Amino acid sequence: MLEGRVAIVTGGGRGIGRAHAGRLAAYGARVIVNDAGSTPDGRATMEEPAEETVTAIRAAGGDAIAHRGDISEMAVGQALVDLAVQTWGRLDIVINNAGIGRPKMVFNLDEDEWDDVIRVHLKGTYAVSRAACRWWRAKAKEHGTSYGRLLNTTTGLLIQSGAGQSNYVAAKGGVAAFTDAVATEMAPYGVTANAIMPSAMTRLAAVGWRIRRQQREELPFDATDPVHVAELACYLASPAAGWISGQTFQVRGAVIEHVGAWRIDRTCDGGERPFTAPQLATELPRLFGAGAKRSDPPPKDWQATYRAKKK
DSSP states (O other), X not given: OOTTOEEXXXXXXSHHHHHHHHHHHHTTOEEEEEOOOOXXXXXXXXXXXXXXXXXXXXXXXXXXXXXOOOTTSHHHHHHHHHHHHHHHSOOOEEEEOOOOOOOBOGGGOOHHHHHHHHIIIIIHHHHHHHHHHHHHHHHXXXXXXXXXXXXXXXXXXXXXXXXXXXXXXXXXXHHHHHXXXXXXXXXXXXXXXXXXXXXXXXXXXXXXXXXXXXXXXXXXXXXXXXXXXXXXXXXXXXXXXXXXXXXXXXXXXXXXXXXXXXXXXXXXXXXXXXXXXXHHHHHHHHTTOTTOOTTOOOOTTHHHHHHHHHO
């Protein structure tokens, strides 16, 4: 499906990123594997997981190059695009997957723990996307159209609630909104942009206390294997998926779910008379139950009910 294509995968040294890189190569793409080699919380190490992934790809007969760098730096985003073009003469696919985790309740969250997570996930996605979109736009202006597939990584915690992960969820919510905007901006140039909510057991997933490993004996395959996420990514990166853009998908083993976002759920309309605050005390509860009255106390299990509705 991807013969001759050129791809960049950030965070490609381990987990989902490694699965992305491996499957892209298996389908014929040439891959730049970027990974800073950091710990799950972003601390620098001497490890070289990008090199390990590249070695595995080459051993399987594929073509890949390792790159070590912090993708939240604008110069690194540009360097990745330049490396692809200088090495293989083109760039077709970008998968922004790199990320770190520093889970804490908001009242315990330090400023650097907020800033670093936002920087890596959100700014990192922007840094690589900006450079790639500039190149794709230039190609479209030169040839009339271009081929570009931008895939960004968000999180299912946006659906399930992310207690203890406010920094991470804020970053990933930003990635989802960013993807939607870029899909609109790049549509005239033949470039698609989609987001994936991956569900897989990785080092970063293990950081979050809400992640529970599915029992392997329940299914004839490991539903937490990152390869299932990578297969969707390979399809979205292919020519066959040129019709779809600005969408978000959640992958849970053999289950792929289309996730709708930013939709109006219920409406309270005052017609020609805008509501006063006392009136809203009566009207707004009706959005959540036709029989609700101003005098009704909130249900004791309102939090559970709220979470159930989000699911």
